[in-house]
Amino acid sequence: MTFEVGSGLSIGVILATVILIAAMLIWVERRLLSFWQERLGPNRVGPFGLLQVVADMIKIFTKEDWVPPFADKFSFVLAPAIIMTVILMSFSVVPFAPGVGVVDSNIGVLFVLAMASLGAYSVMLAGLSSDNKYALLGALRAAAQMISYEVFMGISILGVVALSGTFDLREIVLAQEENGWYVIPQFIGFVIFLIAGVAESHRLPFDIPEAEQEICAGYHTEYSGMKFGMFFVGEYLGLVLISSLITVLFFGGWLGPGFLPPIFWFALKSFMFIAFFILLRAAIPRPRYDQLMTYGWLFLLPVSLLNLLITGVIILSTS
Amino acid sequence: MLTLIKDTLTSQVVTLWRVFSHLWVKADTVEYPDVQPYMFPRWRGRIILSRDPDGEERCVACNLCAVACPVDCIALQKTEDEEGRWYPEFFRINFSRCIMCGFCEEACPTNAIQLTPDFEMAEYKRQDMVWEKEDLLIDGTGKYHDYNFYSVAGKKIAGKDKGEALNEAVPVNVRSLLP
Numbered sequence: 146m147t148f149e150v151g152s153g154l155s156i157g158v159i160l161a162t163v164i165l166i167a168a169m170l171i172w173v174e175r176r177l178l179s180f181w182q183e184r185l186g187p188n189r190v191g192p193f194g195l196l197q198v199v200a201d202m203i204k205i206f207t208k209e210d211w212v213p214p215f216a217d218k219f220s221f222v223l224a225p226a227i228i229m230t231v232i233l234m235s236f237s238v239v240p241f242a243p244g245v246g247v248v249d250s251n252i253g254v255l256f257v258l259a260m261a262s263l264g265a266y267s268v269m270l271a272g273l274s275s276d277n278k279y280a281l282l283g284a285l286r287a288a289a290q291m292i293s294y295e296v297f298m299g300i301s302i303l304g305v306v307a308l309s310g311t312f313d314l315r316e317i318v319l320a321q322e323e324n325g326w327y328v329i330p331q332f333i334g335f336v337i338f339l340i341a342g343v344a345e346s347h348r349l350p351f352d353i354p355e356a357e358q359e360i361c362a363g364y365h366t367e368y369s370g371m372k373f374g375m376f377f378v379g380e381y382l383g384l385v386l387i388s389s390l391i392t393v394l395f396f397g398g399w400l401g402p403g404f405l406p407p408i409f410w411f412a413l414k415s416f417m418f419i420a421f422f423i424l425l426r427a428a429i430p431r432p433r434y435d436q437l438m439t440y441g442w443l444f445l446l447p448v449s450l451l452n453l454l455i456t457g458v459i460i461l462s463t464s
Numbered sequence: 465m466l467t468l469i470k471d472t473l474t475s476q477v478v479t480l481w482r483v484f485s486h487l488w489v490k491a492d493t494v495e496y497p498d499v500q501p502y503m504f505p506r507w508r509g510r511i512i513l514s515r516d517p518d519g520e521e522r523c524v525a526c527n528l529c530a531v532a533c534p535v536d537c538i539a540l541q542k543t544e545d546e547e548g549r550w551y552p553e554f555f556r557i558n559f560s561r562c563i564m565c566g567f568c569e570e571a572c573p574t575n576a577i578q579l580t581p582d583f584e585m586a587e588y589k590r591q592d593m594v595w596e597k598e599d600l601l602i603d604g605t606g607k608y609h610d611y612n613f614y615s616v617a618g619k620k621i622a623g624k625d626k627g628e629a630l631n632e633a634v635p636v637n638v639r640s641l642l643p
Contacts, residue, residue: 181486185493428483429476444468 150246159247163236167381172197174381174423181427205377210370217274224271225368225375228264232382235260239389240315242399242408253314254306257390258299261345264383265291268347268354271376272364283363286434287354290344293441298341300449304334304456305394318398328395333452335395337445339418342391344437346383349426353434388418503581505607508566510582511557513597514575514606521601522576522613525552529568529577537561538568547622549614555600559585560593574613578606 149155172187172194179186187194212221238253240246250256265288272284305327306312309320321327328335344351355363365376392398392414401410432440494501503509516522525542543553568577587593605611620626627634 180491181483183486183489183492185491185495424480424484428480 149244150249155245156247159236159241159245160233163233163382163385164378167378167385168198168202170381170384170419171201171377173419174426177420177423178427181424205371205374208370210372213275213277213367215276216367217276220270220274221367222372224267224274225372225379227270228267228379229375229382231260231264231267232379232386235386236382236389238314239386239393240318240398241389241411242406245408246315249313249315251311251313251316254302254312254317254394257314257386258295258302261298262291262295264345267379268364271368275364275367277367279360279362279366280364282360283354283356283366286360287347287364290347290351290353290437293438294341294344294445297337297441297445297449298345300446300453301334301337301341302394303453304331307453307456307460314393314398318393318400321397322400326395326397326400331395331452331456333448334456335391337449337452338394339391340445342387343422343425344441346380346387348380348384348422350429350431351437352431353437356431384419384422385415388415388422391415391418503583505581507581507583508564508569508579510559510580510585511562511564511568511595511600512578512580512602512606513555513600514578514602514604514608516612516614517605517610518612519603520549520614521551522574522611523552523555524550524574524576524613525555526550526573528571528573532567532571534565534567535561535563548619549621552597555597557595557600558593559595560590575606575608575611576613580606 175197176186176188176194187197190196190200212218235257237247238250238256240249268287268291269284272280272282272287275281305317308324308327308330309317311317311320317327324330347354355365360366365373368376389411392411396414398414399407399411401407401413514522523540525540527540527542530536530538530540537558538556539558540555541553542550544550564579566579569579572578585593614621614624614629616630616632618626618629618632
């Protein structure tokens with residue numbers, strides 16, 4: 146068995162690594178947050194608290210996995226599986242390094258956007274099947290937020306697609322080798338994609354669907370045990386996915402000085418964005434729900450359309 | 465539109481930077497079991513019963529502490545030895561009720577009951593939170609080293625008659641006419 150794009154070994158390694166990193170983020174997030182809040186964070190279990198993840202896993206696996214009697218059982222069980230599956234599917238088109246990846250699809254960008262849209266089903270089904278008013282409110286908010294922010298997410302990437310002339314994520318990285326990182330010509334696109342990514346993976350400050358203080362965990366209020374754990378890890382998987390997509394689309398993927406292997410550059414850049422998302426959580430308060438929608442439709446949509454228009458004009462006038 | 469962009473830059477980005485700069489601020493956390501905090505001598509923690517400088521129990525079983533206790537966590541029974549000294553037959557504090565208010569210490573006329581800076585009193589079983597006299601009694605004098613109740617009190621015990629206490633005048637014989 147060889148380690149190349151699409152081989153069984155490659156798929157297994159990528160799947161294991163991605164899930165492991167998503168689980169480790171539980172510790173990374175708590176540690177980083179505490180540093181920014183002048184605390185120490187979990188540092189008891191193992192060296193630097195690294196085994197905190199193991200302790201959390203043991204806890205979450207041994208917890209009672211309770212399905213409420215008033216819930217719609219089928220969709221209640223299905224919902225957490227959808228979000229994990231959908232996000233892990235998105236990782237299949239991400240080019241991690243030369244020769245490392247699951248598939249080099251020529252519709253990679255579209256595939257990621259499609260999978261992100263399907264992710265909304267998970268949240269909606271979870272909220273509706275719980276038969277709980279907080280869960281329903283969370284699901285309503287999640288559906289509106291995810292569908293709205295998908296629009297600008299797609300439009301903000303279109304500039305990159307127009308510049309590189311391909312939907313293939315690996316080709317986009319290779320195009321950046323010649324033209325330089327797209328963060329420079331597409332800075333506005335990058336900022337909009339970042340904001341939309343935060344909203345899409347409903348991380349703070351846009352965690353309105355699960356706002357603990359308002360609607361007590363929103364759509365996963367009724368979930369416990371490993372089903373809750375899957376939402377939890379799914380959220381971190383989304384965080385990793387958005388970070389690696391930003392790296393691929395705007396920051397040249399695995400490209401970097403040659404003294405380190407390409408996969409290292411990819412991991413470093415992605416980690417920078419993961420840390421930035423955690424910093425966002427530490428620093429920025431949550432907006433009101435209507436503020437979020439107004440900001441999206443009245444500010445981000447025109448700006449992203451304008452960005453696309455100007456990019457198109459420049460491409461046409463220089464070619 | 466322009467004000468929105470300006471606000472975003474001046475407010476959100478500055479906020480992000482301010483929070484990020486806390487990375488090189490030393491954490492406030494005291495890593496408690498490894499680093500013991502300084503406990504002030506007058507901290508109101510675990511309750512003890514002290515002895516007088518001669519090594520006898522200070523407690524005279526007056527029940528004032530039990531009366532003062534707002535949560536009724538002190539129970540005791542007075543008894544008397546052959547010398548005439550009063551002492552508690554049993555003295556029981558239910559620490560699962562105790563709120564460490566220190567009223568018992570204030571009420572105590574003999575400085576017997578005292579609160580100490582120890583607060584590590586967690587137990588696995590609730591029954592273990594009930595402390596008997598042998599658990600409460602310490603060998604030393606606690607916070608007051610010289611105080612000895614029977615040496616200053618007018619109470620008559622074996623080896624010390626009325627009027628023989630410190631600073632105590634011999635009792636006046638009210639039936640005598642002599643000046």
